Amino acid sequence: MLTILLPVILLISSCSGGEEPAQAEREFTLPDDGIELVDAWARPGRENGVSAVYMHVLNGSADTDTLKALSSSVAGLVELHETYDRGDDMMGMREAEEPFFAPRSVTSMRPGGLHVMLMQLNRALTEGDEIDVTLTFARAGEITISAVVQSP
Amino acid sequence: MLPFQTFLKLFLLIFLVCAFTISCSSPGLDDYSDVRFELTNQNGETVVFPDDFEGSPLVMGFIYTNCPDICSFITVNVGKVYEEMENPGDTQFALVTFDPERDTPEVLKQYAAAFEMDKPPFQFLTADTETISAFMERVSVRTQESYSRDSEDGDRMYFINHSDKILLIDQRSRLIFDYGGSMTPVNIIIEDLEKLLKNRFCSLFSCLLYC
Numbered sequence: 594m595l596t597i598l599l600p601v602i603l604l605i606s607s608c609s610g611g612e613e614p615a616q617a618e619r620e621f622t623l624p625d626d627g628i629e630l631v632d633a634w635a636r637p638g639r640e641n642g643v644s645a646v647y648m649h650v651l652n653g654s655a656d657t658d659t660l661k662a663l664s665s666s667v668a669g670l671v672e673l674h675e676t677y678d679r680g681d682d683m684m685g686m687r688e689a690e691e692p693f694f695a696p697r698s699v700t701s702m703r704p705g706g707l708h709v710m711l712m713q714l715n716r717a718l719t720e721g722d723e724i725d726v727t728l729t730f731a732r733a734g735e736i737t738i739s740a741v742v743q744s745p
Numbered sequence: 746m747l748p749f750q751t752f753l754k755l756f757l758l759i760f761l762v763c764a765f766t767i768s769c770s771s772p773g774l775d776d777y778s779d780v781r782f783e784l785t786n787q788n789g790e791t792v793v794f795p796d797d798f799e800g801s802p803l804v805m806g807f808i809y810t811n812c813p814d815i816c817s818f819i820t821v822n823v824g825k826v827y828e829e830m831e832n833p834g835d836t837q838f839a840l841v842t843f844d845p846e847r848d849t850p851e852v853l854k855q856y857a858a859a860f861e862m863d864k865p866p867f868q869f870l871t872a873d874t875e876t877i878s879a880f881m882e883r884v885s886v887r888t889q890e891s892y893s894r895d896s897e898d899g900d901r902m903y904f905i906n907h908s909d910k911i912l913l914i915d916q917r918s919r920l921i922f923d924y925g926g927s928m929t930p931v932n933i934i935i936e937d938l939e940k941l942l943k944n945r946f947c948s949l950f951s952c953l954l955y956c
């Protein structure tokens with residue numbers, strides 16, 4: 594009898610759904626002035642294909658700053674994009690309308706949201722590769738960072 | 746006339762078999778067993794859905810390779826289900842493009858390689874435009890070209906609005922569940938998949954009871 598009941602119990606216990614622990618928010622220390630870019634990472638991509646770069650933009654200045662230009666030595670075209678839920682059961686991607694970074698604030702580029710979109714990649718990007726991205730801000734000027742390609 | 750005890754045992758046996766059959770069979774949200782789509786994988790080989798997948802569970806995601814944000818996470822999630830499963834058995838894993846115009850088998854092969862997934866059990870599938878749009882309609886994946894513009898070298902550049910989905914299909918080509926593709930924690934898909942693999946043991950078990 595026990596051998597018959599055991600699978601029944603296993604079956605019942607496997608029905609309960611697992612819940613993911615909530616992701617802890619990272620804490621940042623704003624720079625005293627200007628802009629700091631932290632935790633940059635990029636997605637894999639094929640040659641001639643695309644990739645996305647994520648990071649946190651820390652604006653320590655008392656003024657709003659604006660992104661003026663983007664470039665990378667691995668991409669022919671670089672733009673600031675955002676993924677958005679269209680509300681019709683579809684996800685869309687568009688150029689970010691307002692590349693503004695509020696005073697004393699953190700703007701996070703993360704999966705499913707804002708990203709630096711690399712297009713026309715001149716080489717394949719795979720896990721562990723390091724690439725450069727240059728962001729030019731109206732006030733803070735040109736900042737070049739390095740982003741590591743991560744696939745998870 | 747059967748002795749009462751034998752009758753009771755027999756009754757109990759039948760009851761257990763019934764209970765098992767009910768708990769083991771999953772109704773399914775849809776049934777793809779009567780459709781037929783001829784697709785091509787990243788190696789240029791013909792793959793027929795669902796016939797070529799029948800007999801094994803199938804985890805299937807929908808992507809286009811010019812989508813580095815959402816679609817790259819759908820791709821990786823399908824990969825992670827396999828990587829993180831203790832015993833994936835003969836489960837099959839597929840990613841189907843809804844952008845056949847640009848996502849040729851060669852492009853899909855390079856894309857798969859970038860994600861270190863150009864190897865079994867992963868297949869990246871495409872087909873002609875008509876087959877893909879009929880297929881996407883059948884599996885309820887919505888797509889719509891968003892904006893397009895001409896790049897400097899004359900290529901047309903466009904993006905696609907699309908459903909964000911991963912499907913779990915059972916050994917008998919029935920849709921068991923559809924998940925949000927890019928943000929679903931893979932352990933939820935793994936749990937459901939393990940139930941499917943266990944069900945096979947289940948039917949074996951009820952078979953044993955009969956004998």
Ligand SMILES: [Cu+2]
Nearest residue numbers: 674675686710
């Ligand atoms: Cu983008």
